[in-house]
Amino acid sequence: MSVYGGNQGFGTGGSGMSGSMMGSPVPNEHETVGAYALGILDDAEATAFEAHLATCEWCAQQLDELAGMEPMLAALADLPGSGTPSIGESLSAKPSPRLAEKLVDEVSERRALKRRRSFYLVAAAAALIIGGPLTVLAATGGGSDTGNQVAVASPAKTLFESLPDKVTATDPTTAVTGTVATAKKDWGTQAVLQLKNVKGPAKCSLIAVGKNGERETVSSWSVPNWGYGLPNAKTEEAKNPLYIGGGAAFNPNEIDKYEVMTFEGKKLVEIDA
Ligand SMILES: [Zn+2]
Known part of the structure; x- marks a missing residue:
């Protein structure tokens, strides 16, 4: 929790923190970018985030930065099929308002993961973002x-x-x-x-x-x-x-x-x- 709590970069829109990462089905919209990059959002969440992404420079920038980190995020995620081309390919392109169907498939595959684990990964991704470009490795x-x-x-x-x-x-x-x-x-x-x-x-x-x-x-x-x-x-x-x-x-x-x-x-x- 302190990952989110101490971070100035997220949630600039205000008080979207529900206090419980695990229990909150829809995190603050800016926070979603890490989960989105990992492909662990469900369809509804991904669609909602893409709508936000189309209007949010900050999130577009984060997604751009995350593109180079995908191998590391995938390694962190330790997921079967991690490192497959689709996410990296999609992320290395300029984020478009609507992602390729490939990525959506990836999302459906991965959303079977337990919430708890998902949020751990989001926290890990967030920690990397907070660490900033100096810790970006790919x-x-x-x-x-x-x-x-x-x-x-x-x-x-x-x-x-x-x-x-x-x-x-x-x-x-x-x-x-x-x-x-x-x-x-x-x-x-x-x-x-x-x-x-x-x-x-x-x-x-x-x-x-x-x-x-x-x-x-x-x-x-x-x-x-x-x-x-x-x-x-x-x-x-x-x-x-x-x-x-x-x-x-x-x-x-x-x-x-x-x-x-x-x-x-x-x-x-x-x-x-
Ligand atoms: Zn945003």
């Missing part, structure tokens, strides 16, 4: 066991391709190639990393290094055994680059360079901003 590029995902562009990849500014570098020693796509935001710098020619297993971070010497972790991820972006790999998942999104409090013009580091402190590639 890792894609394989690692899912759903075979049909390969053909569908991931939200992080779509975002990567849409961001205007890109810098790239290949390390002469490790042969790892990193490309960072960025955009200036009110809150700092939005970044999506494309990583190629990296072998697993490894745990890595993308670090933004400021001109003032400060270091901010943009994102962290694991490289599975099969690796990412290996041109001569036998499997599709190992051929695909990793795309992972994140953010930094730096303004873009305050960033000197990016470093892809392993948790052991080995630098895989350094990219001048």
Whole structure:
């Protein structure tokens, strides 16, 4: 409950909190965006929210932000069929007043979940939204066991391709190639990393290094055994680059360079901003 109670971002419309998340069939309309993104609303709730979404910039913005987080939300949800393309696909598009039928199907599948669990997930989604862009992570590029995902562009990849500014570098020693796509935001710098020619297993971070010497972790991820972006790999998942999104409090013009580091402190590639 404190998740909602302490949050200024939600419920700007007033006192929609019923006091009991579990017992309230229709949460405050702005709060619904997280549940909507997860596809756990029933038809009536989804329809009501879509009507609201058509007129609410804030919710549209939240839904946009959530697009890049879908893999993480799906992982949190731990749902059968999570990570299937339909939600990510729908969310990576500009939210339309009426969502594709696909998503509606997804909703019907998922609304069988217990209320209690649903609200836990909403709370988790809300916590992520409250945490804001700095905690937004979206890792894609394989690692899912759903075979049909390969053909569908991931939200992080779509975002990567849409961001205007890109810098790239290949390390002469490790042969790892990193490309960072960025955009200036009110809150700092939005970044999506494309990583190629990296072998697993490894745990890595993308670090933004400021001109003032400060270091901010943009994102962290694991490289599975099969690796990412290996041109001569036998499997599709190992051929695909990793795309992972994140953010930094730096303004873009305050960033000197990016470093892809392993948790052991080995630098895989350094990219001048
Ligand atoms: Zn709203």
